[in-house]
Amino acid sequence: MLVERLGKNKVRIFISYEDLEERGIDRDEIWQNGRKVQELFWDMMERAYLEVGFEVMGPIAVEAFTMPTEGVAVIVTQVPAIPEEADKSKDEADEDEEPVILVDQADGVLFVFDDFENVLSAAKAVHAWLDISASLYHYKDRYYLYVSDGQLEQTDTDSLWSIFHEYGNLAVTTKAVLDEYGKLIVADRAIETLLQYFN
Template sequence: MRVEKIAKNKIRIFVSYEDLASRGIERDEMFQNGKKVQELFWDMMEVAYAEVGFEMIGPIAVEAFTMPSEGVVIIVTQVPSLPVPGSLSELTDEPEMERDPYDSFVFSFADFEDVVRVGKALAQIEDLDCRLYVYRKTYHVFFPDDSLSERVYDTVWSILHEYGELVNVTRAMLDEYGTLVSEHALDMLRTFFEL
C-alpha cells in the first residue's frame, strides 16, 4: 500500500493486488461494502494519517478504480461542509444551474508527467479524443462534448480526477490565450511515449 498527498484535502492510495490477496480480498470484492473492505479502508486511513498527516474530519468522497496490472487506486477527498443558512430568508427558490455531465470539460495538470500518466491510463479506451493546451504555465486537456460515450464516462472522469483538477476554462479561452500543443493529444502521447 502506498499513500500520496495530492492536495491539501485529497490523497491517492495505491493498493496492489498482492495487498488485497494478503487480506483475503478478491478483486471483485473491492467494490462491495463488505467487512474486509471496511477494515482495509480504516487501515488505509490510519496509514494516510501516519504517513502524510491526512486526517479524516467531516464528509469525504471516495473514488476507486482498477489499474489492470497495478492494483486499485483510491482517491479520498475531504468535502467542505455546506454552510447552514441562519434564517429561512437566506434560502432562495431559484434553481441552481446544473452542469450536464456530458458537456465539454477541461482538466488542468501541474506538470507534463501527469499528462503522460493520464495518456497511459486512457490508452486502452478507443475513440477518445482531446486537445492539449498550455495556458498560464499549466497543461490543460479539453474534451469536447461528443468525445465520451456514457459507457466510459465514469472511468475517464476518475482517471482525470486522479492526476488533475477540473477547471472552469472554456475552449474559446484556451484557443485565444493558450498555446495549442496537439489537436489529438492522446494520439500524440501514444506516438511519442509508447503508451
C-alpha cells in the same frame, strides 16, 4: 500500500493487487463496499494519518481508479461541510457518527503529459485504437488525455495503459476539474484527430 499527500485536503493511496489478495479481496469486490473493503478503507485512512497527517473529519469524497496490472489508486478529498451540518456536528459531538463517504468509480482514465510532443507520440503509439473515446484538454501548462475505458477489452486496456505510461503519467486532477477550468481541445475523437492533422 503507498500514501501521497496531494494537497491540504487531498491524499492519494495506491493499493497493489497483491495487497488486495493478502486481504482476501478480489478485484471486482473493491466496488461492493463489503465488510473487508470497509476495513481496508479505514486501514488506509489510518495509514494516511500516520504517514502524512491526513485526518478524516466530516464528509469525504472518494475516487478510485483501477490499473490493469498495478493495482488501485484511491484519491480521498475532504469535502467542506454544509454550515447547518457543521452546527449539527457541534451539537452532537458526543455521538459517534461515521463520516459521509461519497464513492465514485471512474468510468475512464486521465493521463497527463508535460508537452504536446509527448501527446503526439502517445497518439501515434496507440494508432491501432483509433476508435477509442478520448478527449484532450489543456490545463496549467500541461496536456490531459481522458480515455473512456467502457468499450475496451481487458487486453486492450492493458496495452493502452502500458503505452500511455511511456509518455505520460496517471493524473491526480479529475475530469470534472478539467471540464470546469481547463480548455477542451478535442472532444471524444482526440486520437483520430491528432493523427489526422499531425501524422
